[in-house]
Amino acid sequence: MDYNGVCMLSFCGQDNGTIDANGRVKFSPRIFSDFKEKCDCEVVLHALPEGALAVYPEDIYSNMRRGEAKPAESAGGSLVFRRNLRSFGAFSSSERISAQGRITIPPAFRERLGLVPNNEIVVVGVEIGVEIWSIELWSEELSKIDEHAIEKGEREMAADLVINNGG
Numbered sequence: 001m002d003y004n005g006v007c008m009l010s011f012c013g014q015d016n017g018t019i020d021a022n023g024r025v026k027f028s029p030r031i032f033s034d035f036k037e038k039c040d041c042e043v044v045l046h047a048l049p050e051g052a053l054a055v056y057p058e059d060i061y062s063n064m065r066r067g068e069a070k071p072a073e074s075a076g077g078s079l080v081f082r083r084n085l086r087s088f089g090a091f092s093s094s095e096r097i098s099a100q101g102r103i104t105i106p107p108a109f110r111e112r113l114g115l116v117p118n119n120e121i122v123v124v125g126v127e128i129g130v131e132i133w134s135i136e137l138w139s140e141e142l143s144k145i146d147e148h149a150i151e152k153g154e155r156e157m158a159a160d161l162v163i164n165n166g167g
Helices: 029-039 058-065 071-077 079-090 107-113 135-164
Strands: 014-018 024-026 042-047 053-057 092-096 102-104 120-125 130-134
Touching: 014 024, 029 042, 029 053, 042 058, 042 107, 053 058, 071 079, 079 092, 120 135, 130 135
Parallel strands: none
Antiparallel strands: 014 120, 024 102, 042 053, 042 092, 053 130, 120 130
């Protein structure tokens, strides 16, 4: 993607912002440009169980949902599959980003995710779209990401020592 003459990765980085009194978030020009280029601002909102609101281009969301070859048959035989369908159905919504770069978060989604008007949020690029987090939950998620990376690195180093010491 080209933004102001600079080639940039799509849907990467972090932007701080707020939710206005009407439940709208204004995307940065860079993020808005990514959505305009990728999907002409037609998006799907999905409330994630970890507490963020995913905002994906419609084709990305559709590809994610096509993972099951025969959903009707799977729904008939699996409680877990039906619950997954309910989660996606109840907490997904097609939306359009306005010409001003704003997206309105439905009230039920705001309530579920603790996204309160006039509070600070973080818009996080996730390469296939963005996620909108409350500042508090994003801080907790970053801690989990860091802890996981450290633990994984320590396990890799320990395994390397065992292999290199003939173990």
